[in-house]
Amino acid sequence: MPRIIVCVKQALDVTELRVDSATRLIIAAGASRKISDFDKNALEEAIRLKEKQGGEVVVVTVSPEDAAMTSRETLAIGADKAYLVNDPSFEKSDTLVTSYILSEVIKKLGEFDLILCGEASVDSYSAQVGPRLAERLGIPQITYVRKLSLDGNVVTGERSLEDCYETVRAKTPVLLTVTGEINEPRIPSLMAIMKASKKEIVKWNMRDLSIPEEKIGVKGSAIQVTEVLAPKVERRKIVMKGETVEEVAEELAKALIEEGVIGR
Amino acid sequence: MGEPKGVWVFSENKDLTLELLGKGNELADKLQTELAAVLLGQNVENQANELIGFGADRVYMVDNPQFKNLHAESYVSALTSLAKQYEPDVLLIGSTKRGKEVASRVATRLETGCVPDCTHLSIDENKRLLMGRMVYGGNAVATHFSCAKPQIATVPPRAFEKLEYKERKGEIIKVDVELEQPRTEVVEVKEIEAAKVKIEEAKVVVAGGRGVEKKEDFKILDELAEVLGGQVAYTRPLCEDRKWFTDWVGLSGNKIKPALYIGCGISGVIQHVAGIRDSQIIVAINKDPEAPIFEVADYMIEGDLYEIVPALSAALKKLLKIS
Numbered sequence: 097m098p099r100i101i102v103c104v105k106q107a108l109d110v111t112e113l114r115v116d117s118a119t120r121l122i123i124a125a126g127a128s129r130k131i132s133d134f135d136k137n138a139l140e141e142a143i144r145l146k147e148k149q150g151g152e153v154v155v156v157t158v159s160p161e162d163a164a165m166t167s168r169e170t171l172a173i174g175a176d177k178a179y180l181v182n183d184p185s186f187e188k189s190d191t192l193v194t195s196y197i198l199s200e201v202i203k204k205l206g207e208f209d210l211i212l213c214g215e216a217s218v219d220s221y222s223a224q225v226g227p228r229l230a231e232r233l234g235i236p237q238i239t240y241v242r243k244l245s246l247d248g249n250v251v252t253g254e255r256s257l258e259d260c261y262e263t264v265r266a267k268t269p270v271l272l273t274v275t276g277e278i279n280e281p282r283i284p285s286l287m288a289i290m291k292a293s294k295k296e297i298v299k300w301n302m303r304d305l306s307i308p309e310e311k312i313g314v315k316g317s318a319i320q321v322t323e324v325l326a327p328k329v330e331r332r333k334i335v336m337k338g339e340t341v342e343e344v345a346e347e348l349a350k351a352l353i354e355e356g357v358i359g360r
Numbered sequence: 361m362g363e364p365k366g367v368w369v370f371s372e373n374k375d376l377t378l379e380l381l382g383k384g385n386e387l388a389d390k391l392q393t394e395l396a397a398v399l400l401g402q403n404v405e406n407q408a409n410e411l412i413g414f415g416a417d418r419v420y421m422v423d424n425p426q427f428k429n430l431h432a433e434s435y436v437s438a439l440t441s442l443a444k445q446y447e448p449d450v451l452l453i454g455s456t457k458r459g460k461e462v463a464s465r466v467a468t469r470l471e472t473g474c475v476p477d478c479t480h481l482s483i484d485e486n487k488r489l490l491m492g493r494m495v496y497g498g499n500a501v502a503t504h505f506s507c508a509k510p511q512i513a514t515v516p517p518r519a520f521e522k523l524e525y526k527e528r529k530g531e532i533i534k535v536d537v538e539l540e541q542p543r544t545e546v547v548e549v550k551e552i553e554a555a556k557v558k559i560e561e562a563k564v565v566v567a568g569g570r571g572v573e574k575k576e577d578f579k580i581l582d583e584l585a586e587v588l589g590g591q592v593a594y595t596r597p598l599c600e601d602r603k604w605f606t607d608w609v610g611l612s613g614n615k616i617k618p619a620l621y622i623g624c625g626i627s628g629v630i631q632h633v634a635g636i637r638d639s640q641i642i643v644a645i646n647k648d649p650e651a652p653i654f655e656v657a658d659y660m661i662e663g664d665l666y667e668i669v670p671a672l673s674a675a676l677k678k679l680l681k682i683s
Binding site: 108113115122190191192195220221223224226227228230231232236237239252255257258259260261262263266267318319320321322323325326327331332333334335336341342344345346349350355358 | 465468476494495497500546549550551564620629640658660668671672674675679
C-alpha cells in the first residue's frame with residue numbers, strides 16, 4: 097500500500113496584501129496565512145489515492161513561522177500524520193535552501209512511494225521547490241500533472257504543458273507536481289475537523305535535523321532580495337464623455353485609431 | 361579556474377531563444393563579455409548559424425538523437441556538464457514549463473540560485489545581474505541578485521525583443537556530452553488545439569468578465585474583436601466557476617501584452633491585472649465606477665457593456681469604413 101508524502105506550504109493570502117501608496121512598499125502585516133492553493137490539490141489527490149488503494153498520507157510543512165493551523169487543517173482534510181518543521185532561522189531561505197531542508201526531513205521519514213507537491217506556491221509562484229527536491233533525493237519527477245494514476249509501482253501522469261498534454265510513466269519512488277485542474281479539493285466536514293484533533297502533529301526544529309546552520313536562511317541562500325515594491329502605475333485614466341452612448345463610443349473609437357493600436 | 365565568463369542563453373523554444381539572445385546581447389555588452397547560445401537537439405547544425413545571426417558570439421552545440429523526446433533529463437545533464445566545463449557568469453533559460461523544470465534542476469546540480477519568470481534584467485555597478493519578477497499575485501515586483509554562479513534567471517516569452525538578423529561571424533563549438541538516461545518514459549503526446557492566433561500573440565485583445573451575463577452574449581465581444589483584428593479572452597471566473605471556457609488571462613493563466621486591451625465587464629482583481637499590466641493601451645468598460653480596473657486604465661467608460669460594446673463596433677466600422 098502506497099505511502100504518500102505531500103509537501104504543503106503555509107502561504108500568504110495575497111488578496112489581503114496592501115500597498116503603501118507613498119513608498120510602494122507591500123504591507124504584509126495583518127494578511128492571513130493559508131494552505132497554498134495547489135498544495136491543496138496535491139493533498140486531495142493523495143487522499144483520493146489512499147481512499148482507493150489504502151496506505152498512508154503524510155504531510156510535511158517547513159516554515160519559518162508557526163504553521164500549526166496549516167498542519168491541523170491538512171489533518172482535517174484527511175492526512176494521517178503531519179510533520180511541522182518550524183524554525184525562525186529558516187527566514188529568508190531561497191528555493192535552494194527550502195528544498196534542502198525538505199530533503200533532509202524526508203530522508204528522516206523513511207521509505208515512501210510518492211511525493212506530491214503543488215506546481216507552484218500561490219505567493220511566490222516560483223515552481224522550483226518540487227523539481228529541486230526530486231533532484232536532491234535523486235528520484236524521477238513528473239511536473240505539471242493534471243491526471244494521475246498509480247498501478248503497483250508504476251506512476252502515470254498526464255502533464256499539462258503549453259502546447260500539449262504529455263503522458264509520462266515512471267517507477268516509484270516518484271515526485272509529482274500537480275496543477276489546479278487535477279481535482280476539486282474537498283472542504284472538511286465538522287466531523288473530520290473534530291476527528292483531526294486526535295491525529296498527530298510531529299513538531300521539529302533545527303535541533304531535530306542534522307543541518308549545519310550556514311546552509312540555511314540568508315547564509316545558505318544563493319538568492320538575495322534587494323527590494324519588493326508595488327509596480328508603478330502610470331496609466332492616463334482618460335474618461336470618455338458624450339451625450340449619448342454613440343457619442344461616447346465614437347470618441348473612444350477616434351482615440352484608438354489615433355493611438356495606432358488597431359490590429360487591422 | 362578563471363573568473364566565470366559569458367552570458368549564456370538556452371530554450372527548447374526557438375523564438376524564445378532569439379528573444380533571450382536579444383536581451384543577453386545587452387547584458388553581455390555591459391559585462392564586456394561574450395554572448396553564447398546553447399543548442400541542444402538532433403541535426404541542428406543549420407540552426408547554429410542562425411543563432412549567430414541573431415547575436416550569439418558562440419554556439420555550444422550538442423547534437424544527439426536523445427533530445428528528440430524533449431526529456432528534461434537530457435537537457436539537465438547537458439546544461440550541467442557544459443556549465444561545469446565552461447563556467448558561464450549568467451545563464452538565461454526560457455520560462456516555458458519544461459524550461460522552468462530544467463532551470464530548477466540545473467540550478468540544484470550547480471548548487472546555485474535561480475530566479476524564475478524575470479521581466480526585468482539589468483547589470484548593477486558591482487557587475488551583478490539584477491533580476492526582477494512579479495510576486496504576491498502581481499502585487500509587487502521583487503528584485504534579486506545571486507551570490508552564486510552561474511546567475512540563473514528564467515525569462516518568459518515576449519518579455520524582451522529579438523535583434524534584427526545580420527550576417528555575422530561566430531564560433532560553433534561542438535561538444536560531446538554524456539547524457540543521462542531518462543527515468544521517465546513518454547507514452548503519449550496529445551497536441552492541444554491551438555486557437556487561430558495564440559492569445560499571448562494577439563495584437564488586440566477584447567476580454568470579457570463576469571459582467572457578461574450569458575455565454576451567448578460573447579457574440580458582441582466577438583464582433584468588436586473582429587472589427588479590431590483581435591482575439592477574445594476571458595477571466596478566470598468564467599472558466600473556473602461558470603465553466604464556459606478553458607483558458608483565461610491572469611496571473612495563473614495567460615499573461616498578455618497586446619497593443620490594445622479592452623476589458624468589458626471586468627472588475628480588475630489584482631490577479632487579472634497582473635496578466636494584462638504590460639498592455640500598451642488599456643481600455644476599461646464597466647458599470648461600477650468603483651471597479652479597480654479603472655485604476656489601471658488609459659481610457660475608461662463607465663456604463664453598460666451591452667450598450668457600449670456594440671456602439672463601439674459600429675463607430676469603428678464607420679470610421680474605418682468597414683462594411
